[in-house]
Amino acid sequence: MSQSSSEARILLALLALQNDPKLKVRRAAEIYKVGRMMLWRRQQGIQSRSDWIPKSRKLSDLEEQIIVQFILDLDSRGFPSRLRFVEEMANSLLADRDASPVGKRWAHNFVKRQPELKTRLFRKYDYQRAKCEDPTIIRNWFRLVANTVAKYGIRSDDMWNFDETGFMMGIIQSGMVVTGSEREGRPKSVQPGNREWITAIQAINAEGQLIPPFLIGTGQYHLANWYRECDLPGDWVIATSRNGWTNNELGLEWLKHFDRSTSNRSVGVYRLLILDGHESHHSANFERYCEENKIITLCMPAHASHLLQPLDVGCFAVLKQAYGRQIEHLIRCSITHISKTEFFDAFYAAFKATFTKSNIRGGFKGAGLAPFNPENVISKLDVQLRTPTPPGEATEPSTPWTSKTPTTAIEAQSQKTGEYMLPKGRKDIGENLQETALRETFEETGIKAQILPVPITSVATTPQGRDRPSKITEPIAVSQRVDKNSVLKIMFWYVATADSTIAPEQGTQQEGEDFDPVWVSFGDVESTVSWEDDRRIVSKAVDAVQQG
Incomplete structure (x- = not known):
């Protein structure tokens, strides 16, 4: 006989005693097939074992089972619970009976003693x-x-x-507009x-x-x-x-x-x-x-x-x-x-x-x-099949990650304004331009990248005795901007590649920076960046990568 079934009959017997003052405890125990002394104790207000809370515990067995079932239910619907959420659930139950909240380590210890639960590292998908x-x-x-x-x-x-x-x-948002046929350059909408x-x-x-x-x-x-x-x-x-x-x-x-x-x-x-x-x-x-x-x-x-x-x-x-x-x-x-x-x-x-x-x-x-x-x-998914590593190569020394044809771009989103922009920054003394581009990308996003050769035209000469390469690492574009102090800035833009499956490093940003790295598909990247000049740059970069 299950404990839940016995408890249900006791509750029915107590309800019958409450509704019929003439009904005796002995007769109620016989009708509902429960122990007479157990029914008498419950009628006197003595708690059942499942409702009794040891002094070393904050919640009863029943309350803890409510939390366990709630966590399992959420997990089945795609909501794996964090420890903070488990703590909130416990405190919510305690608040119903004006009890003090649980301690800092309660949720961790609770999961450890529940065989149905365990903690796992939550992996974010890029x-x-x-x-x-x-x-x-x-x-x-x-x-x-x-x-x-x-x-x-x-x-x-x-x-x-x-x-x-x-x-x-x-x-x-940006969009197509109609201008005079003699107008030069891209039109800009006043905002x-x-x-x-x-x-x-x-x-x-x-x-x-x-x-x-x-x-x-x-x-x-x-x-x-x-x-x-x-x-x-x-x-x-x-x-x-x-x-x-x-x-x-x-x-x-x-x-x-x-x-x-x-x-x-x-x-x-x-x-x-x-x-x-x-x-x-x-x-x-x-x-x-x-x-x-x-x-x-x-x-x-x-x-x-x-x-x-x-x-x-x-x-x-x-x-x-x-x-x-x-x-x-x-x-x-x-x-x-x-x-x-x-x-x-x-x-x-x-x-x-x-x-x-x-x-x-x-x-x-x-x-x-x-x-x-x-x-x-x-049917819309971009399914990519991976070739398994041959058994003979399993003992080879591991090699660094090598670039494959990219299909996503990294953007830096400002936590203050919500704007999306391309990584960029000032050149340090002694750096060349490529080093600056890679360092600033790493500082703003936590992503380590390497310059990607792309098929673009260049007026740079080919060294004597060498064939002109089909792909080069020259800047993809150059732009000029005047900052708030009326200082003219000249920016050289490069195409780089990185492994989007590796989590960004933390703590790389400089004081005052508040960027979140965001990987965006090539199909969406031009529409998500916030600035017109960034859209021009990223459009050229995507075209170059796809042509290569």
Whole structure:
């Protein structure tokens, strides 16, 4: 007889005794087949062994099992839990009974004494490695979705995707424009220049429906004119944070907004919420709220949202293009500064134009989710087959990594502004230009690179007695920029190659630098860099590499 079965009968007996004052303990024990003395002790308020907490422990056996099952459930849905999350879960249970929180080492010790759990090193996927390994990862993702839909009876109306996207209020994207035929050089669009960050959180479902947006602006207080002078619908939510980004508290607030907006229209018992692995999307409180309100979360594989996320596939790109057109219109009307008031109006117009039923359903179709068709995604993958090392070479000394034809580029993203740029910096005394390029790349990204010969033209002469090489390591381009102190800078740009499967070294950046290295596919790199001159440089570099 299992312990859980016995406990269930005791609870039923206690309930019967509570509902029928005339029922005796002996008779109740006979009816529910439990021990008379055990039932009597429980009626007197003596705890069961499973609920009893030793003085050396913070949680009962039952509470610890709740945490174990929660961790295993999250892991099965693509959310491997960090120790910090385990600690948050424990403290959440303790807070329910006004108990003090656990200590610093509690989560580590808890995992050690749970045979069902163990800690593993969490390995981040870089883009190139993900593309090599994606077929298996992507097929597993669709298998997980299909199993979850079947297990919980998810209808297409209850299949939701949510994510966030950011806007620099006064920055517009590059695009094709019409100019006079005698104009020389590339045209430049005037931009208001306000780089204040706004985050938009949005959710859509497989039937082409959406919920009101949740916007997060930079600041501490709400201003009356946001609501008085803007035409935003009353059900849109505006929140604030120190930097305009989301956090755990705002992530939970959005989840409650999602619940309010979808609970009445839900067709089945459960709602499925597909999301990425951002910390604010699966904090302990976030997951607990989901469990309490029958919201099932599924986490997409890392670095695959451009393929698997309906919002990325069908909506966010066209939204940003439409927003850029709204800002261009304001500029032509001589509005040279974009405040939050102008942003909200421009965003509203762009949102209405792009978050259409056809775009939303197209996003789910492109992501292979509705109608369910994994081949929609798998057919797009750049599958690379690896030749195994012959047995005879296994005893050879290991050789350094050698370059293969690159398909991704490294960018440095500023943590302060969110801008993407190419690595660059000043030459040290005694360095040649190539040494400077490689050193600055390493300092800003933590990536060790080597100059890559590419097939470009050069006026440099060929040494006497040598054939002119088909690929050379000369600069790919030269550019000039004037800095804020009116000093003219001349920059020489080189093409280099590096191993994208190796994690960047930490602590290489100079004081005041705050860059994150980001690997981006050749197809996306020109559209992601923030500066027009960088786009020109990277376009030439990609062309040269692909020709070689």
